[in-house]
Amino acid sequence: MAGKLFEKKLLEFARRGNIERVRWLENINKHILPSHVKRILRKDKTVLQELVLPKWVTWDLLYDWALTQKKEKGRLCVLCDEYSEVGIEYNNKFICEYCFLKLKNLK
Numbered sequence: 379m380a381g382k383l384f385e386k387k388l389l390e391f392a393r394r395g396n397i398e399r400v401r402w403l404e405n406i407n408k409h410i411l412p413s414h415v416k417r418i419l420r421k422d423k424t425v426l427q428e429l430v431l432p433k434w435v436t437w438d439l440l441y442d443w444a445l446t447q448k449k450e451k452g453r454l455c456v457l458c459d460e461y462s463e464v465g466i467e468y469n470n471k472f473i474c475e476y477c478f479l480k481l482k483n484l485k
């Protein structure tokens with residue numbers, strides 16, 4: 379479920395009294411721009427090279443949080459950057475039906 383890992387980590391750090399990490403997580407949207415969120419949702423890991431993240435922030439944690447930021451239904455297409463509920467998974471990335479059909483017609 380979206381946000382579950384994020385919540386778990388937040389609680390874990392709070393319990394350990396690791397205020398710095400709790401604060402960072404609570405303000406995560408100040409560190410990560412909406413354009414970055416979109417790329418995270420597309421599983422574009424090159425975004426990690428542009429973000430300045432503490433070492434303890436893992437990709438899974440980031441992705442889990444990004445899912446909670448998603449307002450539109452469906453998944454983000456890697457080609458057109460739009461959300462869609464129908465499409466295919468290719469190399470662990472989502473391609474919407476529209477783009478998929480477009481690609482198919484090119485061949």
Ligand SMILES: [Zn+2]
Pocket residue numbers: 455456457458459460473474475476477478
């Ligand atoms: Zn698309």
